[in-house]
Amino acid sequence: MKLNRREFNIAAGASTLTLGLGAAPMVFAGNAKPKVVVIGGGTGGATAARYIAKDSKGAIDVTLIEPTKRYYTCYFSNLYIGGFREYESLGHSYAKLASEYGINVIHDWAVTVDRKKKMVVLGSGSMVPYDKLVVSPGIDLKFASVAEGYSVADQGIFPHAWKSGTQAQLLKAKVTGMKQGGTFLMVPPPNPFRCPPGPYERISMIAHHFKNNNPTAKIVILDPKDKFSKMGLFKDGWERHYKGMIDWQPLSSLGGLKSINTATGEFVTDLDTFKADAACVIPANTSGQIAKTAGLTNDKGWCPIHQGSMKSKVDPDVYVIGDASVASSMPKSGFAANSQAKVCAMAVRGELTKSKVFPARYANTCWSLIAPNDGVKVGATYKAGDKKIDPTSKFISKNGEDADTRQATYEESVGWYAGITADIFG
Numbered sequence: 001m002k003l004n005r006r007e008f009n010i011a012a013g014a015s016t017l018t019l020g021l022g023a024a025p026m027v028f029a030g031n032a033k034p035k036v037v038v039i040g041g042g043t044g045g046a047t048a049a050r051y052i053a054k055d056s057k058g059a060i061d062v063t064l065i066e067p068t069k070r071y072y073t074c075y076f077s078n079l080y081i082g083g084f085r086e087y088e089s090l091g092h093s094y095a096k097l098a099s100e101y102g103i104n105v106i107h108d109w110a111v112t113v114d115r116k117k118k119m120v121v122l123g124s125g126s127m128v129p130y131d132k133l134v135v136s137p138g139i140d141l142k143f144a145s146v147a148e149g150y151s152v153a154d155q156g157i158f159p160h161a162w163k164s165g166t167q168a169q170l171l172k173a174k175v176t177g178m179k180q181g182g183t184f185l186m187v188p189p190p191n192p193f194r195c196p197p198g199p200y201e202r203i204s205m206i207a208h209h210f211k212n213n214n215p216t217a218k219i220v221i222l223d224p225k226d227k228f229s230k231m232g233l234f235k236d237g238w239e240r241h242y243k244g245m246i247d248w249q250p251l252s253s254l255g256g257l258k259s260i261n262t263a264t265g266e267f268v269t270d271l272d273t274f275k276a277d278a279a280c281v282i283p284a285n286t287s288g289q290i291a292k293t294a295g296l297t298n299d300k301g302w303c304p305i306h307q308g309s310m311k312s313k314v315d316p317d318v319y320v321i322g323d324a325s326v327a328s329s330m331p332k333s334g335f336a337a338n339s340q341a342k343v344c345a346m347a348v349r350g351e352l353t354k355s356k357v358f359p360a361r362y363a364n365t366c367w368s369l370i371a372p373n374d375g376v377k378v379g380a381t382y383k384a385g386d387k388k389i390d391p392t393s394k395f396i397s398k399n400g401e402d403a404d405t406r407q408a409t410y411e412e413s414v415g416w417y418a419g420i421t422a423d424i425f426g
Protein backbone atom coordinates (compact mmCIF):
# COMPACT_ATOMS: atom_id res chain seq x y z
CA MET A 1 0.00 0.00 0.00
CA LYS A 2 1.35 3.44 -0.91
CA LEU A 3 0.39 6.43 1.16
CA ASN A 4 -0.70 9.15 -1.25
CA ARG A 5 -0.39 12.79 -0.39
CA ARG A 6 -3.95 13.18 0.88
CA GLU A 7 -3.68 10.13 3.10
CA PHE A 8 -0.35 11.34 4.43
CA ASN A 9 -1.77 14.76 5.27
CA ILE A 10 -4.62 13.19 7.18
CA ALA A 11 -2.28 10.81 8.97
CA ALA A 12 -0.03 13.71 9.89
CA GLY A 13 -2.85 15.80 11.33
CA ALA A 14 -3.14 18.37 8.55
CA SER A 15 -6.92 17.98 8.48
CA THR A 16 -7.33 20.08 11.60
CA LEU A 17 -5.69 22.99 9.83
CA THR A 18 -7.77 22.72 6.74
CA LEU A 19 -10.90 22.94 8.90
CA GLY A 20 -9.70 26.24 10.29
CA LEU A 21 -9.09 27.96 6.95
CA GLY A 22 -10.63 31.35 6.39
CA ALA A 23 -12.69 30.95 9.54
CA ALA A 24 -12.38 34.49 10.87
CA PRO A 25 -11.59 38.03 9.72
CA MET A 26 -7.95 39.09 9.61
CA VAL A 27 -6.96 41.50 12.39
CA PHE A 28 -3.80 43.54 11.95
CA ALA A 29 -2.14 46.41 13.75
CA GLY A 30 -2.73 49.33 11.36
CA ASN A 31 -2.08 48.42 7.73
CA ALA A 32 1.10 46.51 8.35
CA LYS A 33 1.00 42.77 7.94
CA PRO A 34 2.14 40.78 10.96
CA LYS A 35 5.59 39.28 10.51
CA VAL A 36 6.63 35.71 11.21
CA VAL A 37 10.28 34.73 11.00
CA VAL A 38 11.24 31.05 10.90
CA ILE A 39 14.80 30.01 11.81
CA GLY A 40 15.81 26.77 10.06
CA GLY A 41 14.48 25.56 6.72
CA GLY A 42 14.56 21.85 7.55
CA THR A 43 11.60 19.57 8.09
CA GLY A 44 9.98 21.53 10.91
CA GLY A 45 10.83 25.07 9.81
CA ALA A 46 10.00 24.77 6.11
CA THR A 47 6.67 23.06 6.94
CA ALA A 48 5.75 25.81 9.39
CA ALA A 49 6.70 28.55 6.91
CA ARG A 50 4.67 26.95 4.12
CA TYR A 51 1.57 26.33 6.26
CA ILE A 52 1.58 29.83 7.79
CA ALA A 53 1.96 31.42 4.33
CA LYS A 54 -0.53 29.10 2.60
CA ASP A 55 -3.27 29.17 5.24
CA SER A 56 -3.07 32.89 5.94
CA LYS A 57 -3.46 33.55 2.21
CA GLY A 58 -1.00 36.43 2.18
CA ALA A 59 -2.20 38.03 5.43
CA ILE A 60 1.08 37.22 7.20
CA ASP A 61 4.58 38.13 6.01
CA VAL A 62 6.72 34.97 6.30
CA THR A 63 10.53 34.98 6.24
CA LEU A 64 12.51 31.74 6.32
CA ILE A 65 16.17 31.86 7.36
CA GLU A 66 18.24 28.89 6.23
CA PRO A 67 21.94 28.85 5.28
CA THR A 68 21.88 26.02 2.74
CA LYS A 69 20.33 26.39 -0.72
CA ARG A 70 19.27 22.76 -0.94
CA TYR A 71 18.00 20.60 1.92
CA TYR A 72 19.13 16.96 1.92
CA THR A 73 16.88 14.83 4.10
CA CYS A 74 18.45 12.60 6.73
CA TYR A 75 15.47 10.31 6.27
CA PHE A 76 16.23 7.82 3.52
CA SER A 77 19.97 8.63 3.77
CA ASN A 78 20.38 5.13 5.22
CA LEU A 79 18.69 3.77 2.11
CA TYR A 80 21.18 5.76 0.03
CA ILE A 81 24.02 4.09 1.99
CA GLY A 82 22.42 0.69 1.34
CA GLY A 83 22.17 1.39 -2.39
CA PHE A 84 18.37 1.82 -2.54
CA ARG A 85 18.35 5.58 -3.37
CA GLU A 86 20.48 8.05 -5.32
CA TYR A 87 21.94 10.88 -3.23
CA GLU A 88 20.30 13.56 -5.40
CA SER A 89 16.85 12.07 -4.70
CA LEU A 90 17.30 13.28 -1.10
CA GLY A 91 17.78 16.96 -2.13
CA HIS A 92 14.97 19.55 -2.11
CA SER A 93 14.88 23.16 -3.26
CA TYR A 94 13.31 26.23 -1.63
CA ALA A 95 12.18 27.64 -5.00
CA LYS A 96 8.48 26.83 -4.65
CA LEU A 97 8.28 28.22 -1.13
CA ALA A 98 9.30 31.57 -2.62
CA SER A 99 7.55 31.46 -5.99
CA GLU A 100 4.26 29.77 -5.02
CA TYR A 101 3.83 30.76 -1.38
CA GLY A 102 5.46 34.19 -1.34
CA ILE A 103 7.90 33.26 1.44
CA ASN A 104 10.95 35.48 1.76
CA VAL A 105 13.75 32.86 1.86
CA ILE A 106 17.02 34.30 3.21
CA HIS A 107 20.05 32.06 2.82
CA ASP A 108 22.08 33.02 5.87
CA TRP A 109 22.71 31.90 9.45
CA ALA A 110 20.71 33.34 12.32
CA VAL A 111 23.52 34.17 14.76
CA THR A 112 21.49 35.52 17.64
CA VAL A 113 18.00 36.65 18.60
CA ASP A 114 17.33 39.91 20.41
CA ARG A 115 14.11 38.79 22.09
CA LYS A 116 13.52 42.18 23.73
CA LYS A 117 13.58 44.02 20.40
CA LYS A 118 12.07 40.99 18.56
CA MET A 119 14.85 40.90 15.99
CA VAL A 120 16.84 38.05 14.47
CA VAL A 121 20.46 38.98 13.76
CA LEU A 122 21.96 37.33 10.66
CA GLY A 123 25.53 36.32 9.87
CA SER A 124 25.64 39.19 7.37
CA GLY A 125 24.86 41.60 10.23
CA SER A 126 21.34 42.38 8.96
CA MET A 127 18.44 42.36 11.41
CA VAL A 128 15.07 40.79 10.65
CA PRO A 129 12.14 41.95 12.82
CA TYR A 130 9.32 39.61 13.85
CA ASP A 131 6.01 39.57 15.68
CA LYS A 132 6.22 35.79 16.14
CA LEU A 133 9.36 33.69 15.82
CA VAL A 134 9.44 29.97 14.98
CA VAL A 135 12.71 28.20 15.83
CA SER A 136 13.49 24.83 14.21
CA PRO A 137 17.30 24.47 14.08
CA GLY A 138 17.41 20.69 14.53
CA ILE A 139 20.36 19.29 16.45
CA ASP A 140 24.00 19.90 17.15
CA LEU A 141 26.43 17.15 18.16
CA LYS A 142 28.42 16.94 21.42
CA PHE A 143 31.69 15.67 19.94
CA ALA A 144 33.60 15.89 23.23
CA SER A 145 31.11 13.54 24.92
CA VAL A 146 32.00 10.44 22.84
CA ALA A 147 35.27 9.33 24.44
CA GLU A 148 38.81 10.51 25.10
CA GLY A 149 40.71 11.03 21.85
CA TYR A 150 37.68 11.98 19.75
CA SER A 151 36.84 15.51 18.59
CA VAL A 152 34.98 17.36 15.85
CA ALA A 153 38.08 17.14 13.63
CA ASP A 154 37.63 13.35 13.52
CA GLN A 155 34.23 13.44 11.81
CA GLY A 156 36.10 13.13 8.51
CA ILE A 157 37.70 9.84 9.65
CA PHE A 158 34.69 8.31 11.38
CA PRO A 159 31.67 10.18 9.92
CA HIS A 160 28.48 10.61 11.94
CA ALA A 161 26.19 11.34 8.98
CA TRP A 162 23.65 12.50 11.56
CA LYS A 163 22.97 15.93 10.05
CA SER A 164 21.84 16.90 6.58
CA GLY A 165 24.59 17.08 3.95
CA THR A 166 27.72 15.48 2.61
CA GLN A 167 28.53 13.37 5.70
CA ALA A 168 26.22 10.67 4.28
CA GLN A 169 28.33 10.59 1.10
CA LEU A 170 31.51 10.34 3.14
CA LEU A 171 30.14 7.48 5.22
CA LYS A 172 29.01 5.62 2.11
CA ALA A 173 32.51 5.97 0.65
CA LYS A 174 33.99 4.52 3.87
CA VAL A 175 31.57 1.58 3.76
CA THR A 176 32.07 0.75 0.08
CA GLY A 177 35.84 1.30 0.33
CA MET A 178 36.40 -0.92 3.38
CA LYS A 179 38.86 -3.78 2.82
CA GLN A 180 37.50 -7.30 2.21
CA GLY A 181 36.86 -9.12 5.47
CA GLY A 182 37.38 -5.93 7.50
CA THR A 183 35.52 -4.77 10.62
CA PHE A 184 33.04 -1.89 10.53
CA LEU A 185 32.38 -0.31 13.91
CA MET A 186 29.34 1.75 14.90
CA VAL A 187 28.97 3.94 17.99
CA PRO A 188 25.30 4.96 18.34
CA PRO A 189 24.39 8.01 20.46
CA PRO A 190 22.95 7.93 24.01
CA ASN A 191 19.30 8.96 24.57
CA PRO A 192 17.69 11.29 23.66
CA PHE A 193 18.59 11.56 19.98
CA ARG A 194 16.96 12.16 16.60
CA CYS A 195 15.49 9.13 14.88
CA PRO A 196 15.69 6.44 17.59
CA PRO A 197 15.68 3.49 15.10
CA GLY A 198 18.09 5.30 12.72
CA PRO A 199 21.44 3.81 13.84
CA TYR A 200 20.01 0.29 13.64
CA GLU A 201 18.45 0.83 10.22
CA ARG A 202 21.87 2.11 9.17
CA ILE A 203 23.51 -1.09 10.45
CA SER A 204 20.96 -3.08 8.41
CA MET A 205 21.76 -1.13 5.26
CA ILE A 206 25.53 -1.48 5.75
CA ALA A 207 25.07 -5.22 6.37
CA HIS A 208 23.02 -5.44 3.17
CA HIS A 209 25.88 -3.82 1.26
CA PHE A 210 28.46 -6.15 2.83
CA LYS A 211 26.36 -9.27 2.20
CA ASN A 212 26.51 -8.53 -1.54
CA ASN A 213 29.98 -6.98 -1.83
CA ASN A 214 32.10 -7.93 1.17
CA PRO A 215 30.55 -11.10 2.62
CA THR A 216 33.25 -11.86 5.21
CA ALA A 217 33.08 -8.36 6.71
CA LYS A 218 31.98 -7.96 10.34
CA ILE A 219 30.01 -5.21 12.07
CA VAL A 220 30.50 -4.35 15.75
CA ILE A 221 28.12 -1.97 17.54
CA LEU A 222 29.46 -0.41 20.75
CA ASP A 223 26.20 0.91 22.18
CA PRO A 224 26.08 3.33 25.13
CA LYS A 225 22.59 1.88 25.85
CA ASP A 226 21.19 -1.50 26.89
CA LYS A 227 18.18 -1.38 24.59
CA PHE A 228 17.02 0.45 21.50
CA SER A 229 13.95 1.22 19.39
CA LYS A 230 12.39 -1.76 17.55
CA MET A 231 15.14 -3.92 19.09
CA GLY A 232 13.22 -7.20 18.77
CA LEU A 233 12.38 -6.47 15.13
CA PHE A 234 15.96 -5.53 14.20
CA LYS A 235 17.53 -8.48 16.01
CA ASP A 236 15.10 -10.88 14.34
CA GLY A 237 15.86 -9.31 10.92
CA TRP A 238 19.64 -9.42 11.47
CA GLU A 239 19.39 -13.11 12.37
CA ARG A 240 17.35 -13.88 9.23
CA HIS A 241 19.32 -11.77 6.73
CA TYR A 242 22.82 -11.24 8.12
CA LYS A 243 23.49 -14.24 10.38
CA GLY A 244 26.82 -14.03 12.19
CA MET A 245 27.75 -10.64 10.70
CA ILE A 246 26.51 -8.22 13.39
CA ASP A 247 27.82 -8.14 16.97
CA TRP A 248 25.77 -5.76 19.15
CA GLN A 249 27.54 -4.94 22.42
CA PRO A 250 25.30 -3.13 24.93
CA LEU A 251 26.63 -0.84 27.64
CA SER A 252 26.20 -3.52 30.31
CA SER A 253 28.47 -6.01 28.51
CA LEU A 254 31.59 -3.89 27.99
CA GLY A 255 31.14 -0.98 30.40
CA GLY A 256 31.19 1.72 27.75
CA LEU A 257 33.65 3.35 25.41
CA LYS A 258 36.69 4.87 27.15
CA SER A 259 38.89 6.12 24.32
CA ILE A 260 39.35 6.17 20.56
CA ASN A 261 42.65 6.17 18.71
CA THR A 262 41.80 7.69 15.35
CA ALA A 263 45.26 6.89 13.93
CA THR A 264 45.12 3.13 14.63
CA GLY A 265 41.31 2.71 14.56
CA GLU A 266 41.29 1.29 18.09
CA PHE A 267 38.17 1.66 20.23
CA VAL A 268 38.90 0.91 23.88
CA THR A 269 36.14 -0.17 26.30
CA ASP A 270 36.35 -1.17 29.98
CA LEU A 271 36.86 -4.83 29.05
CA ASP A 272 38.11 -5.05 25.48
CA THR A 273 39.72 -3.21 22.57
CA PHE A 274 38.20 -3.32 19.07
CA LYS A 275 40.10 -2.50 15.88
CA ALA A 276 38.00 -0.86 13.16
CA ASP A 277 38.78 -0.68 9.44
CA ALA A 278 35.95 1.83 9.04
CA ALA A 279 33.56 3.35 11.55
CA CYS A 280 30.53 5.57 12.13
CA VAL A 281 30.60 7.56 15.37
CA ILE A 282 27.41 9.43 16.30
CA PRO A 283 27.97 11.80 19.25
CA ALA A 284 25.27 12.70 21.78
CA ASN A 285 22.69 15.10 20.37
CA THR A 286 21.70 18.51 21.71
CA SER A 287 19.49 21.29 20.31
CA GLY A 288 20.84 23.47 17.49
CA GLN A 289 23.15 26.16 18.90
CA ILE A 290 20.89 29.10 18.00
CA ALA A 291 18.25 27.78 20.43
CA LYS A 292 20.84 28.06 23.21
CA THR A 293 22.16 31.45 22.07
CA ALA A 294 18.56 32.72 22.04
CA GLY A 295 18.13 31.53 25.65
CA LEU A 296 15.36 29.04 24.84
CA THR A 297 16.89 25.87 26.33
CA ASN A 298 16.61 24.19 29.73
CA ASP A 299 19.54 22.81 31.78
CA LYS A 300 19.56 19.66 29.64
CA GLY A 301 20.05 21.67 26.43
CA TRP A 302 16.56 21.23 24.93
CA CYS A 303 13.69 23.73 24.53
CA PRO A 304 10.62 23.32 26.77
CA ILE A 305 7.31 24.03 25.01
CA HIS A 306 3.58 24.18 25.78
CA GLN A 307 2.30 20.91 24.40
CA GLY A 308 -0.95 22.36 23.01
CA SER A 309 0.76 24.84 20.67
CA MET A 310 4.57 24.25 20.58
CA LYS A 311 4.96 27.75 22.09
CA SER A 312 8.18 28.21 24.06
CA LYS A 313 7.82 28.15 27.85
CA VAL A 314 10.48 30.88 27.94
CA ASP A 315 8.96 33.48 25.60
CA PRO A 316 5.29 33.80 24.49
CA ASP A 317 6.31 35.23 21.12
CA VAL A 318 8.52 32.28 20.23
CA TYR A 319 7.64 28.74 19.14
CA VAL A 320 10.12 25.86 19.04
CA ILE A 321 9.40 22.80 16.91
CA GLY A 322 11.18 19.66 15.76
CA ASP A 323 14.21 17.99 17.30
CA ALA A 324 15.23 21.03 19.38
CA SER A 325 11.99 20.96 21.40
CA VAL A 326 11.05 18.89 24.44
CA ALA A 327 8.03 17.25 22.84
CA SER A 328 7.98 14.03 24.85
CA SER A 329 6.34 11.55 24.51
CA MET A 330 6.96 12.14 20.77
CA PRO A 331 10.29 10.91 19.39
CA LYS A 332 12.61 13.29 17.55
CA SER A 333 11.69 12.49 13.96
CA GLY A 334 10.91 14.19 10.66
CA PHE A 335 7.32 12.94 10.80
CA ALA A 336 6.99 14.42 14.30
CA ALA A 337 8.62 17.75 13.29
CA ASN A 338 6.23 18.09 10.34
CA SER A 339 3.26 17.31 12.57
CA GLN A 340 4.39 19.79 15.26
CA ALA A 341 4.95 22.44 12.57
CA LYS A 342 1.29 22.25 11.54
CA VAL A 343 0.08 22.66 15.13
CA CYS A 344 2.48 25.59 15.52
CA ALA A 345 1.35 27.15 12.21
CA MET A 346 -2.29 26.96 13.31
CA ALA A 347 -1.47 28.54 16.69
CA VAL A 348 0.61 31.35 15.13
CA ARG A 349 -2.08 32.11 12.58
CA GLY A 350 -4.70 32.06 15.33
CA GLU A 351 -2.76 34.62 17.36
CA LEU A 352 -1.96 36.92 14.45
CA THR A 353 -5.19 36.78 12.44
CA LYS A 354 -7.68 35.54 15.07
CA SER A 355 -8.54 32.51 12.92
CA LYS A 356 -10.02 29.53 14.74
CA VAL A 357 -7.60 27.23 16.53
CA PHE A 358 -8.47 23.56 17.03
CA PRO A 359 -7.10 21.25 19.73
CA ALA A 360 -3.60 19.99 18.91
CA ARG A 361 -3.35 16.55 17.34
CA TYR A 362 0.02 15.01 16.52
CA ALA A 363 1.17 11.86 14.74
CA ASN A 364 4.35 9.95 14.10
CA THR A 365 5.49 6.85 12.23
CA CYS A 366 9.11 5.71 11.93
CA TRP A 367 9.69 3.18 9.16
CA SER A 368 12.94 1.21 8.87
CA LEU A 369 14.23 -1.01 6.10
CA ILE A 370 16.04 -4.13 7.33
CA ALA A 371 16.65 -5.79 3.93
CA PRO A 372 15.08 -5.51 0.44
CA ASN A 373 11.29 -5.41 0.85
CA ASP A 374 11.56 -6.13 4.57
CA GLY A 375 10.21 -2.93 6.13
CA VAL A 376 9.04 -2.43 9.72
CA LYS A 377 7.37 0.49 11.46
CA VAL A 378 6.47 1.93 14.84
CA GLY A 379 4.13 4.86 15.43
CA ALA A 380 1.48 6.64 17.45
CA THR A 381 -1.07 9.42 17.43
CA TYR A 382 -1.00 12.01 20.22
CA LYS A 383 -2.89 14.83 21.92
CA ALA A 384 -1.71 17.52 24.30
CA GLY A 385 -1.86 16.16 27.86
CA ASP A 386 -1.47 18.12 31.10
CA LYS A 387 2.26 17.49 31.43
CA LYS A 388 3.29 15.92 28.12
CA ILE A 389 2.17 15.17 24.60
CA ASP A 390 0.28 11.96 25.35
CA PRO A 391 -0.18 9.03 22.97
CA THR A 392 -3.79 8.24 22.05
CA SER A 393 -3.01 5.10 20.01
CA LYS A 394 0.15 3.11 19.25
CA PHE A 395 1.24 0.45 16.77
CA ILE A 396 4.37 -1.55 15.93
CA SER A 397 5.24 -4.25 13.36
CA LYS A 398 5.44 -7.80 14.68
CA ASN A 399 8.02 -10.52 14.27
CA GLY A 400 6.82 -13.28 11.97
CA GLU A 401 4.80 -11.03 9.64
CA ASP A 402 4.52 -12.44 6.11
CA ALA A 403 6.61 -11.15 3.22
CA ASP A 404 3.68 -9.26 1.64
CA THR A 405 3.10 -7.28 4.83
CA ARG A 406 6.79 -6.38 5.09
CA GLN A 407 6.89 -5.35 1.42
CA ALA A 408 3.73 -3.27 1.87
CA THR A 409 5.33 -1.56 4.89
CA TYR A 410 8.39 -0.67 2.82
CA GLU A 411 6.22 0.64 -0.03
CA GLU A 412 4.23 2.69 2.46
CA SER A 413 7.50 4.35 3.55
CA VAL A 414 8.30 5.23 -0.08
CA GLY A 415 4.85 6.85 -0.38
CA TRP A 416 5.42 8.68 2.89
CA TYR A 417 8.73 10.12 1.65
CA ALA A 418 7.08 11.51 -1.50
CA GLY A 419 4.17 12.86 0.55
CA ILE A 420 6.14 14.53 3.33
CA THR A 421 8.68 16.21 1.06
CA ALA A 422 5.84 17.62 -1.08
CA ASP A 423 4.13 18.75 2.13
CA ILE A 424 7.29 20.53 3.32
CA PHE A 425 8.57 22.14 0.13
CA GLY A 426 5.36 22.48 -1.94
Ligand SMILES: Cc1cc2nc3c(=O)[nH]c(=O)nc-3n(C[C@H](O)[C@H](O)[C@H](O)COP(=O)(O)OP(=O)(O)OC[C@H]3O[C@@H](n4cnc5c(N)ncnc54)[C@H](O)[C@@H]3O)c2cc1C
Pocket residue numbers: 039040041042043044045065066067068071073074075076077078108109110111136137138139161162163164194195198288289290321322323324332333334335336337365366367
Ligand atom coordinates in the same frame (compact mmCIF):
# COMPACT_ATOMS: atom_id res chain seq x y z
C1 LIG B 1 20.10 8.77 9.44
C2 LIG B 1 18.79 9.41 9.81
C3 LIG B 1 17.62 8.81 9.38
C4 LIG B 1 16.39 9.39 9.70
N1 LIG B 1 15.26 8.78 9.28
C5 LIG B 1 14.06 9.29 9.61
C6 LIG B 1 12.88 8.66 9.16
O1 LIG B 1 12.91 7.63 8.49
N2 LIG B 1 11.71 9.22 9.49
C7 LIG B 1 11.63 10.38 10.23
O2 LIG B 1 10.52 10.85 10.48
N3 LIG B 1 12.74 11.00 10.66
C8 LIG B 1 13.95 10.50 10.37
N4 LIG B 1 15.09 11.12 10.80
C9 LIG B 1 15.01 12.30 11.70
C10 LIG B 1 14.77 13.62 10.96
O3 LIG B 1 15.76 13.84 9.99
C11 LIG B 1 14.75 14.78 11.95
O4 LIG B 1 14.01 14.42 13.09
C12 LIG B 1 14.13 16.03 11.33
O5 LIG B 1 14.93 16.44 10.24
C13 LIG B 1 13.97 17.13 12.35
O6 LIG B 1 13.54 18.32 11.74
P1 LIG B 1 14.04 19.72 12.32
O7 LIG B 1 13.33 20.79 11.57
O8 LIG B 1 13.98 19.73 13.80
O9 LIG B 1 15.60 19.73 11.97
P2 LIG B 1 16.31 19.66 10.55
O10 LIG B 1 15.47 18.98 9.56
O11 LIG B 1 17.68 19.15 10.80
O12 LIG B 1 16.39 21.17 10.09
C14 LIG B 1 17.15 22.12 10.79
C15 LIG B 1 17.54 23.21 9.80
O13 LIG B 1 17.93 24.35 10.54
C16 LIG B 1 19.02 24.95 9.89
N5 LIG B 1 19.74 25.75 10.90
C17 LIG B 1 20.40 25.30 11.99
N6 LIG B 1 20.92 26.34 12.68
C18 LIG B 1 20.54 27.46 12.01
C19 LIG B 1 20.76 28.86 12.23
N7 LIG B 1 21.49 29.31 13.26
N8 LIG B 1 20.23 29.74 11.34
C20 LIG B 1 19.49 29.29 10.29
N9 LIG B 1 19.26 27.99 10.04
C21 LIG B 1 19.77 27.10 10.90
C22 LIG B 1 19.82 23.79 9.33
O14 LIG B 1 20.64 24.18 8.24
C23 LIG B 1 18.71 22.81 8.92
O15 LIG B 1 18.35 22.96 7.56
C24 LIG B 1 16.34 10.59 10.47
C25 LIG B 1 17.53 11.17 10.89
C26 LIG B 1 18.75 10.59 10.58
C27 LIG B 1 20.00 11.24 11.04
